[in-house]
Amino acid sequence: MKEIKNLNKNKNINNNPNNKKNFYMETYGCQMNVADSELVVSIMNKSGYNLIEDFNNADLIFINTCSIRENAEKKVRNRLQNFKALKRDNPGLLIGILGCMAERLKEKLLEQEKLVDIIAGPDSYRSLPELVKEAGDGEYGVNVLLSREETYADISPVRSDKNGVSAFVSITRGCDNMCAFCVVPFTRGRERSRNPETIINEVKELVNNGYKEVTLLGQNVDKYNWTESKVNFAKLLELTAQVSPELRVRFSTSYPSEFSNQVIDIMAKYDNICNYIHLPVQSGSNNMLEKMKRNYTRDWYLNRIKAIRERIPNCSISTDIISGYCSETEQDHKDTLSLMEEVGFDYAYMFKYSERPNTFAQRNYPDDVPEEIKSRRLQEIIKLQNENSLKSNTADLGKTFEVLIEGVSKKSDQEYYGRNSQNKVIVFPKKETEIGQYVYVKVHKNTSATLIGELVQV
Numbered sequence: 001m002k003e004i005k006n007l008n009k010n011k012n013i014n015n016n017p018n019n020k021k022n023f024y025m026e027t028y029g030c031q032m033n034v035a036d037s038e039l040v041v042s043i044m045n046k047s048g049y050n051l052i053e054d055f056n057n058a059d060l061i062f063i064n065t066c067s068i069r070e071n072a073e074k075k076v077r078n079r080l081q082n083f084k085a086l087k088r089d090n091p092g093l094l095i096g097i098l099g100c101m102a103e104r105l106k107e108k109l110l111e112q113e114k115l116v117d118i119i120a121g122p123d124s125y126r127s128l129p130e131l132v133k134e135a136g137d138g139e140y141g142v143n144v145l146l147s148r149e150e151t152y153a154d155i156s157p158v159r160s161d162k163n164g165v166s167a168f169v170s171i172t173r174g175c176d177n178m179c180a181f182c183v184v185p186f187t188r189g190r191e192r193s194r195n196p197e198t199i200i201n202e203v204k205e206l207v208n209n210g211y212k213e214v215t216l217l218g219q220n221v222d223k224y225n226w227t228e229s230k231v232n233f234a235k236l237l238e239l240t241a242q243v244s245p246e247l248r249v250r251f252s253t254s255y256p257s258e259f260s261n262q263v264i265d266i267m268a269k270y271d272n273i274c275n276y277i278h279l280p281v282q283s284g285s286n287n288m289l290e291k292m293k294r295n296y297t298r299d300w301y302l303n304r305i306k307a308i309r310e311r312i313p314n315c316s317i318s319t320d321i322i323s324g325y326c327s328e329t330e331q332d333h334k335d336t337l338s339l340m341e342e343v344g345f346d347y348a349y350m351f352k353y354s355e356r357p358n359t360f361a362q363r364n365y366p367d368d369v370p371e372e373i374k375s376r377r378l379q380e381i382i383k384l385q386n387e388n389s390l391k392s393n394t395a396d397l398g399k400t401f402e403v404l405i406e407g408v409s410k411k412s413d414q415e416y417y418g419r420n421s422q423n424k425v426i427v428f429p430k431k432e433t434e435i436g437q438y439v440y441v442k443v444h445k446n447t448s449a450t451l452i453g454e455l456v457q458v
């Protein structure tokens with residue numbers, strides 16, 4: 001890539017004599033991107049860059065991007081326009097696009113988004129200091145190679161959670177599932193698991209530093225497998241829970257056809273593994289599930305829900321749903337609504353289908369559900385979910401939960417918010433408590449999104 005010269009740059013501008021440079025970073029998309037940005041901060045700190053909060057003082061701006069839906073990419077492109085305006089006053093400013101858009105669009109980004117200097121895919125963050133140097137020398141810094149091995153296992157992320165309470169720990173990278181609609185296997189590459197020793201060491205370090213909650217992250221955590229020491233996801237979950245009984249353990253995301261009874265049993269066995277599962281269903285129609293290449297049926301999914309509820313009676317369950325996928329009929333849509341009624345999800349992330357270039361769906365099926373029908377169906381899905389969330393939260397009235405305090409409520413500085421094991425947000429008056437503490441809160445009020453309560457002694 002070095003042969004491409006970046007004509008937009010003047011080498012000698014912004015030569016900082018102290019060699020101390022500032023960078024600013026914005027992160028879009030999933031939790032995995034948040035975790036990746038924490039790795040990037042660590043890598044850049046080591047090469048002499050300080051992370052700052054005001055982009056006006058930055059020598060370098062990174063945008064860690066998301067490609068999952070067209071809208072996610074649009075958002076990033078708009079933001080990029082703002083940053084590019086800064087270059088007029090500061091031509092030495094470097095702008096880097098990281099993550100899934102970098103991987104998906106590669107050098108095309110250089111043509112489409114003039115004044116971008118660095119393009120780095122999710123597996124090339126170790127090379128960022130070099131890429132930045134190349135860009136500073138007037139060349140483009142581009143690395144979009146995907147790897148079969150890279151897990152950044154040895155890099156200690158610089159945590160972005162300023163409260164020091166909860167942290168993401170990535171356990172796998174990439175995805176081999178190839179769901180027909182999804183761009184992730186193309187942008188994040190092949191699935192690979194991270195050495196469990198490095199995961200457990202990272203968790204221990206977090207505990208030593210006062211963290212109270214970890215979320216193990218992977219596109220499909222159920223595929224975690226470290227063959228050398230025969231550690232599968234259930235075993236890894238157990239090893240994580242054993243680090244400290246004071247540590248809450250969460251994980252995301254589970255995959256219905258691979259979510260095993262062994263994992264459910266480990267969840268039931270350890271009090272500190274949270275009673276919460278995110279199990280994306282996508283659709284309630286077998287036709288759609290097949291066309292999505294999801295490898296399970298509606299009945300299979302409902303059976304998984306039954307298995308969870310039998311073993312963990314107070315487990316909350318959330319899901320992802322796509323409306324208006326290729327050739328979705330009114331009956332398919334009704335099947336999704338009826339599945340939602342049957343399960344009664346506590347929470348859901350709901351999306352309109354967005355065709356992504358080069359996916360199986362894009363190559364094989366027309367994106368033929370008209371926009372207004374997609375929107376109407378999505379509205380019906382959202383309406384039903386709001387009712388279900390309200391029902392689920394109303395059922396918690398009068399109950400007392402153990403809550404880990406995460407921060408000050410946005411609405412009042414006299415109140416804290418935290419989450420219970422079921423991942424529900426609870427707001428309550430601060431009194432003598434502090435962030436990072438476990439407290440008991442009795443719920444006396446609720447909306448569809450939040451529980452409101454009072455501290456109690458137990």
Ligand code: SAH
Pocket residue numbers: 030068069181182183184218219220252253280282320321322351352353354355356
């Ligand atoms: N396994 C991943 C899924 C990543 S994508 C995880 O860890 O969460 C998150 C959700 O985005 C998917 O479950 C799906 O519901 C939605 N999604 C993915 N591709 C999409 C597309 N092309 N259009 C609309 N929604 C999509």
Ligand code: F3S
Pocket residue numbers: 175176177178179182183184185219220255
């Ligand atoms: Fe995407 Fe399916 Fe993997 S939704 S991230 S291909 S599990």
